[in-house]
Amino acid sequence: MQAHPAAQDDDMWYVITEGPMKILKANNDVAITEGAPHRLEKLQDEWTTEDKRKVNLDNVAKDILYKTLDKVTFSKIKMCRTAKEFWEKLIQLCEGNDQTKENKLSLAVQKFDNIKMKIGESMHDYDERISGIINELNALGKVYSNKEIALKVVRGLPKE
Incomplete structure (x- = not known):
């Protein structure tokens, strides 16, 4: 059987x-x-x-x-x-071990905190970069709310 x-x-x-x-x-x-x-x-x-x-x-x-x-x-x-x-x-x-995971998380959080739209970058490319960082953070156990993400996107846009 x-x-x-x-x-x-x-x-x-x-x-x-x-x-x-x-x-x-x-x-x-x-x-x-x-x-x-x-x-x-x-x-x-x-x-x-x-x-x-x-x-x-x-x-x-x-x-x-x-x-x-x-x-x-x-x-x-x-x-x-x-x-x-x-x-x-x-x-x-x-x-990696716990220390490696912690380091990866710290770097990903730092990338998220410092992300800004580059001069000449399209909105699509900017969104792709942010999505990549958010996916990386999610995989490491760090989850941001939609409100936090939206604020980060807006704050990262150039003043023009």
């Missing part, structure tokens, strides 16, 4: 964020006192086709993630053993 595509997506994301799946079965030798039964890992010769698919998801996830990278990034990540390690390393490389 084939798993539903949405379930496969959930399983894939689980493997990326939580690590390789363990195939478990109920341990009937232990009495159930409260809640769910005690579980233990299935032996490999007990695996169903679905169990084998789930165990292989870590390899599939790593393969998909590897194929999305350029050579430089791949060289920094290729030693990761699991999709979860890969994902965590990729987040660290792309987003």
Whole structure:
């Protein structure tokens, strides 16, 4: 029986964020006192086709993630053993640690505070620059209200 595509997506994301799946079965030798039964890992010769698919998801996830990278990034990540390690390393490389995120946020706030329309710049280009900075700020967790953004746009316009 084939798993539903949405379930496969959930399983894939689980493997990326939580690590390789363990195939478990109920341990009937232990009495159930409260809640769910005690579980233990299935032996490999007990695996169903679905169990084998789930165990292989870590390899599939790593393969998909590897194929999305350029050579430089791949060289920094290729030693990761699991999709979860890969994902965590990729987040660290792309987003940085807390200090890096703080620095990026400070720079983005400074860009927003200091933005002015350049001489000869079209309104469209000015709007594009502001939108880029706002998107950067949003990605870093800083959100400005529409009123704050409108005031910044107006204040950044030349006096003429």
